[in-house]
Amino acid sequence: MSSSQIDNLISMLNQIETNNNYKKTDEETAMIVANHVKKFWARSMKANITKYADSDGSQLSPAIKLALAQL
Amino acid sequence: MINYYDPATNTTSNKPIDFNKDYGTPASTSTQTVCLEIDGVKITVAAGTSVMRAAAIADINIPKLCATDNIEAFGSCRLCAVQIEGMRGYPTSCTTSVKEGMVVSTENNDIAKLRRNIMELYISDHPLDCLTCSSNGDCELQDMAGAVGLREVRYGFDGDNHLDAKIDDSNPYFTFEPSKCITCSRCVRACEEVQGTFALTIEGRGFASKVSAGTSENDFASSDCVSCGACVQACPTATLMEKSVIDKGQPEHSIITTCAYCGVGCSFKAEMKGEEVIRMVPYKGGKANQGHSCVKGRFAFGYATHKDRVTEPMVRDSIDEEWRVVGWDEALEFAANKIKNIQAKYGRESVGGITSSRCTNEETYLVQKLIRAAFGNNNTDTCARVCHSPTGYGLKATIGESAGTQTFDSVMKSDVVMVIGANPTDAHPVFASQLRKRLRQGAELIVVDPRTIDLLNTAHISANHHLPLKPGTNVAMINAIAHVVMSEGLEDKNFIEQRTDEYNAWREFILDEINSPEAMESITTVNAEQVRIAARAFAKAKNGAIYYGLGVTEHSQGSTMVMGIANLALATGNIGREGVGINPLRGQNNVQGSCDMGSFPQELPGYQHVSDDVLRAKFEKSWGVTLDNEPGFRIPNMFDAAIEGTFKAMYVQGEDILQSDPNTQHVQAALSSLECLIVQDIFLNETALYAHVFLPGSSFLEKDGTFTNAERRINRVRKVMKPLAEFADWEVTQKLSNALGYPMNYQHPSEIMDEIASLVPTFSMVSYKKLDEQGSIQWPCNEEFPDGSPIMHVESFPIGKGRFAITPYLASEDRANKRFPLLLTTGRILSQYNVGAQTRRTANNTWHQEDLLEIHPNDAEERGINDGDWLGISSRAGDTVLKAKVSERMQSGVVFTTFHHPISGANVITTNSSDWATNCPEYKVTAVQVEKVTSPSAWQTRYKKFSAQQKEHFKRSPKKQKATIGS
Numbered sequence A: 001m002s003s004s005q006i007d008n009l010i011s012m013l014n015q016i017e018t019n020n021n022y023k024k025t026d027e028e029t030a031m032i033v034a035n036h037v038k039k040f041w042a043r044s045m046k047a048n049i050t051k052y053a054d055s056d057g058s059q060l061s062p063a064i065k066l067a068l069a070q071l
Numbered sequence B: 001m002i003n004y005y006d007p008a009t010n011t012t013s014n015k016p017i018d019f020n021k022d023y024g025t026p027a028s029t030s031t032q033t034v035c036l037e038i039d040g041v042k043i044t045v046a047a048g049t050s051v052m053r054a055a056a057i058a059d060i061n062i063p064k065l066c067a068t069d070n071i072e073a074f075g076s077c078r079l080c081a082v083q084i085e086g087m088r089g090y091p092t093s094c095t096t097s098v099k100e101g102m103v104v105s106t107e108n109n110d111i112a113k114l115r116r117n118i119m120e121l122y123i124s125d126h127p128l129d130c131l132t133c134s135s136n137g138d139c140e141l142q143d144m145a146g147a148v149g150l151r152e153v154r155y156g157f158d159g160d161n162h163l164d165a166k167i168d169d170s171n172p173y174f175t176f177e178p179s180k181c182i183t184c185s186r187c188v189r190a191c192e193e194v195q196g197t198f199a200l201t202i203e204g205r206g207f208a209s210k211v212s213a214g215t216s217e218n219d220f221a222s223s224d225c226v227s228c229g230a231c232v233q234a235c236p237t238a239t240l241m242e243k244s245v246i247d248k249g250q251p252e253h254s255i256i257t258t259c260a261y262c263g264v265g266c267s268f269k270a271e272m273k274g275e276e277v278i279r280m281v282p283y284k285g286g287k288a289n290q291g292h293s294c295v296k297g298r299f300a301f302g303y304a305t306h307k308d309r310v311t312e313p314m315v316r317d318s319i320d321e322e323w324r325v326v327g328w329d330e331a332l333e334f335a336a337n338k339i340k341n342i343q344a345k346y347g348r349e350s351v352g353g354i355t356s357s358r359c360t361n362e363e364t365y366l367v368q369k370l371i372r373a374a375f376g377n378n379n380t381d382t383c384a385r386v387c388h389s390p391t392g393y394g395l396k397a398t399i400g401e402s403a404g405t406q407t408f409d410s411v412m413k414s415d416v417v418m419v420i421g422a423n424p425t426d427a428h429p430v431f432a433s434q435l436r437k438r439l440r441q442g443a444e445l446i447v448v449d450p451r452t453i454d455l456l457n458t459a460h461i462s463a464n465h466h467l468p469l470k471p472g473t474n475v476a477m478i479n480a481i482a483h484v485v486m487s488e489g490l491e492d493k494n495f496i497e498q499r500t501d502e503y504n505a506w507r508e509f510i511l512d513e514i515n516s517p518e519a520m521e522s523i524t525t526v527n528a529e530q531v532r533i534a535a536r537a538f539a540k541a542k543n544g545a546i547y548y549g550l551g552v553t554e555h556s557q558g559s560t561m562v563m564g565i566a567n568l569a570l571a572t573g574n575i576g577r578e579g580v581g582i583n584p585l586r587g588q589n590n591v592q593g594s595c596d597m598g599s600f601p602q603e604l605p606g607y608q609h610v611s612d613d614v615l616r617a618k619f620e621k622s623w624g625v626t627l628d629n630e631p632g633f634r635i636p637n638m639f640d641a642a643i644e645g646t647f648k649a650m651y652v653q654g655e656d657i658l659q660s661d662p663n664t665q666h667v668q669a670a671l672s673s674l675e676c677l678i679v680q681d682i683f684l685n686e687t688a689l690y691a692h693v694f695l696p697g698s699s700f701l702e703k704d705g706t707f708t709n710a711e712r713r714i715n716r717v718r719k720v721m722k723p724l725a726e727f728a729d730w731e732v733t734q735k736l737s738n739a740l741g742y743p744m745n746y747q748h749p750s751e752i753m754d755e756i757a758s759l760v761p762t763f764s765m766v767s768y769k770k771l772d773e774q775g776s777i778q779w780p781c782n783e784e785f786p787d788g789s790p791i792m793h794v795e796s797f798p799i800g801k802g803r804f805a806i807t808p809y810l811a812s813e814d815r816a817n818k819r820f821p822l823l824l825t826t827g828r829i830l831s832q833y834n835v836g837a838q839t840r841r842t843a844n845n846t847w848h849q850e851d852l853l854e855i856h857p858n859d860a861e862e863r864g865i866n867d868g869d870w871l872g873i874s875s876r877a878g879d880t881v882l883k884a885k886v887s888e889r890m891q892s893g894v895v896f897t898t899f900h901h902p903i904s905g906a907n908v909i910t911t912n913s914s915d916w917a918t919n920c921p922e923y924k925v926t927a928v929q930v931e932k933v934t935s936p937s938a939w940q941t942r943y944k945k946f947s948a949q950q951k952e953h954f955k956r957s958p959k960k961q962k963a964t965i966g967s
């Protein structure tokens, strides 16, 4: 897993979050992000980002962390 | 006198229209009927019909010269004179409307004499070279001379005449030979009424009058003419004539098929001599184009038989090797073995494929089926990813179906038309002509686009608003418009109450002051009052329609913008009837179809999600395999995984991803890391330079199938010649699947459509038989809508109620900054198509030989740039060099280019930024710097070298001496 690919996944997640968090709690946003990822991301992309969240996760916002925990 | 009491003859208004016949004047739209008698035949027709058309319906064909049924009658030749009881003299039947109880005679001695005299005058000023004339056998003047029984010309040919007027052959596709002109003005009127360009005029009066393109100094090439061909088709003589007919003679049979260029989906008669297409003539029965066309579909078909067509399969082990020309079996065996070995070594998910938006529905369906069933994963995507994927996402989320809501014809009932991020006169010309017709009738136009698009220059238009926003600020603009609607109480309360959900949250959001035009002014740079005026016009219109293009989707907030558009349509109640709606203008011919056919990694055909066990089970049963229940990779994910080393093989049908996808150097890196790239195309395109297997494709002329246009219309594509490489694309995919061990055994594309109909609920009653009967079908076509659905969402949405979406504006990541102070936006022009592989191989290059960088005079002056200077354009992704064109079409701060030529490397500069929901690339906003340079970019130098090297690999392959590759 190269860092550039993880960077891509992180920026995709950030974009999904910022487009869906208008006046929402982290829990609400997390649900939307999780559903989006479940619906559109390939298996290996989900696995890679989860691995990153478990091992480091420093670049993930609280809502995204919550979302990844739901996968 | 014979009286017909046969109801079929008596109620002639119900008789089906014969689209190969010229009825002389356009059909009336009136629902009232009138009964009259012509030559003793009782006829019932719609009120407002001309006597000429009424007669033609009853198969009484009155001689005519200046009338034809796609333009209004003009009444200048007088050949159509008739006698009408109670009327004096000889009224012209083309300009006389039917009246209840009218009694008409179309033939008697007096009329015959009159007509003969008229013909005599025409012929006395007409060359008598019928036998050697290109129109011989297809000339209305000749036919009329015969019909009126002209036997002598008493005036002689020595008086003043036009017989030695000079031929204008400046247009690459047709000539203008004024000596044969009868000044009927059909061409002038066709250019005005059908095309809406007003390029032609009649100069002078009386005998001195003549047709002229532009002013008398102009020829066709230097005039405003856009080469649509409407005048050529309207011309009754050989004056305006296709050069192909002059060269090859009149065609002897014709087959109806569909244009393979853009999403309008025009129907054409391919007029043939044996297996050679002589000309393409727009078919009046085509419901998308109603007999009109543009320069691409009408004339630019020569690429199909261009010498660059590769017609034999080729393989090689590495891209540093020469190609080996092999037979089909060997090539397919080679490809299948590579795929199998790669999957054995790197896993099931290490391979994938890309379906084509240019191929037929049936072919696209087969490619995704091969990927899902034979590769065993969902790594399928399509080039719609890079254009309209946000449409799919945004419309599904708000109105429940990933498709436009209207027919093209619906625009004729619109009162205000909003065009956002689209340039229809260049990208969807035939629709633009129809839109212009409506604008001339008085509809108002609102254009939301950074550029001053040509539509704004429509002749005889009543009102237009231009909101020239800064690229990347669409969402800010649509929110501001919706804010005005809501804050000024202009919403459609009834519609909102009955047809929508989630309204209150949206209302609260949109009414927030941050969304007001005043607050957004600093972002969009558009004057708030201007926005308010346009918003009011849209909201107050009885019927407001929205048309949008890639300027909406190709942004980091593309999906948000599509939802913003849907919000506006829902809030103003502009959905579910004629004249309104949300209308995505699709780029390529079959973008709609390729999306419908399950090209996306998360959806089986018919937008059925792979994770839904019930839906998936249906496919598993039909296909006899277990399907993966997780989405696969999208194109950019495939590239990332390829660079990372986990994705190793790709099957790409009819798509030049290297040239069309953003950030070229990234794509090059990805393609170079593949162990097996299989490219199926008609040319050795740019992507194929990185390929290991090349499978020759077939053009739309060489196969049967269907395309689905932007109005969900399924049109038939018909084979007019044998595939040059022996097999149509669907046959090749089938053979590859068989070689991979997953059997496919279709005898004809109609069987593939039957399978689709059995699996996709919105297609359940589609069949080739029905298509042949109806001409075309707009899906959904099922038990609920057995004849198809011209207008969608009339009663309800597939998700019940329409859903408002919260659409906050977020700035584009790629914003202009100190280092890259300008914004680059990309687009297309009329004569070229997409990456240009087809149009560059036709005479369309006359109009566009190279991609230019358009730059505003202010920005040019600041940098000391003049027209024609070489400019280096750099972004954070890369740099390239293009020639300058100083132009006021852009606002200052914005530069524009097209991407039709590979050497331009326009996509070397575009970045990886993409839409948040779908990864559709952000082509429309890239921050760049521009400066004068003297040499090509490093990328262009490398490209030239690589391309030359690949040319060698191709040339030196045995048997392949003739063809050339790449650009």
Ligand code: SF4
Binding pocket: B187, B190, B191, B195, B197, B198, B199, B200, B213, B224, B225, B226, B227, B228, B229, B230, B231, B232
């Ligand atoms: S080709 Fe089209 S645009 Fe050109 S003069 Fe004829 S009708 Fe007008």
Ligand code: SF4
Binding pocket: B180, B181, B182, B183, B184, B185, B186, B187, B188, B211, B234, B235, B236, B237, B239, B240
């Ligand atoms: S060019 Fe043809 S259509 Fe035009 S006025 Fe002459 S004869 Fe009529």
Ligand code: SF4
Binding pocket: B259, B260, B261, B262, B263, B264, B265, B266, B289, B293, B294, B295, B296, B297, B298, B428, B429, B430, B431
């Ligand atoms: S408008 Fe589109 S479909 Fe019609 S002829 Fe032109 S390119 Fe073909």
Ligand code: FES
Binding pocket: B063, B064, B065, B066, B067, B074, B075, B076, B077, B078, B079, B080, B081, B092, B093, B094, B095
């Ligand atoms: S056809 Fe009626 S006047 Fe010419």
